[in-house]
Amino acid sequence: MDGRAARARRPVGEITRGTTGHNRLRRSDRWVAEVCRPLLLSADRPLVVDLGYGASPVTTSEMFARLRRVRPDVEVVGVEIDPVRVAAARPHERQGLSFVRGGFELPVGGRPLIVRAFNVLRQYGEAQAWEAWDLLRSRLAPGGVIVEGTCSEIGHRAAWVALDARGPRTLTLSTRLSGFERPSDLAERLPKTLIHRNVPGERVHAFLRDFDHAWDVSAPYGAYGMRPRWIASVERLAGRWPVATTPPLGGRRRWRLGELTIPWQALAPDRP
Template structure:
């Protein structure tokens, strides 16, 4: 009897665009947010879902997480078998590559403490996002985190959502400040759940509008540098928006806000 064919992975093939250091801002945020949990975990498993045509994002994620949690293991999961085959020469202790999709097929029933899905859901319809989030978070280990978002081709502008099993928790905006005209320039990198909601009457539109106003109000700090101006704008923004840590935490060019404040109307 011939062997039964393996189930088809869940999802569709992405464009696969990838560059070295593209996800550095997100990697650093993950290391800060999850480093303690990875160090404490019996099985510090991490998945880089939909890493693309080259394995750089998984390779770099392992290096950055091992700097704070040396036992971390990263598995790159791709729905395109040719991309998996191309990545196999990069395997090393703590890094492997598997064929799969939203089912996150780690062997032995392992559940990852982190699933990172960068630039994966952008090609899906907005109404498909909640089901994808639910499926991915259902695969997490207790205390685990799903990080899903979108960035530009070289990682200068990035927005991501962090989710636990109960659903979305926060949204983080991160940018290289040199060349940033105003905070709302990040709107083009909103994740799929929010990008079509950047219109009057929606919370994310109001947030970016207020951020631009705070940025303009902080123009006097511009001679001191973009970092000082960003920090002043974030302090003003914190008066009206639930910023994580009141805007005092995070690196220059990064701000995190509670999801409930930005959630689309009617959801």
């Protein structure tokens, strides 16, 4: 094999730290199972990819179990660039769940309906993150969705972007309601394409500023617990920002989970 052929087969991307753990991605799994339910139910072959699952396949296995409750024949493929991690995951394979070596090129033998990529782009630059998004979008099945985000070590704080073939569509913030002091604490989990934009003059900075203000004004609701205060804050914020207020993306049922979704365009940087 010549050098060009070897380069063509090389996975696209870099090895991540691989940190993972049980239920670390439960928040995003719950969102995918609810929001993407019609997509999963209507597909002829629901193929889902978990990209960059890390040193253990536990979160891929958990995603598989959760999505099988929605669609019993869903197929989930864990993709990892590190061959050692793939070898360690292979004993966990079963019907509908498999693991392969690869990167952003998604070598899964078909176009996936859903791609989850969590804590993969943290080590990349902003421009590289946009390039990775473009490559992933080019691999999607028609109508497919990418869920790309980051979370804390134990999953109590998370943020993710949903993208389709046209580009990013929504940003979701999700937190354990006892896991923060102010909503702007979630800024540390913003996707790579936004995290460096949290400065005065950028939309995402103004959004988090207003969220903090809504949180402060809603302090009296804290007498009834963190959940009522969160819900009151989101309702107040929705008066100034186009926060999703109806299912499946919004409304009290989702807000009770410590979640909020807003259209990407409301926060998009002026110069991607």
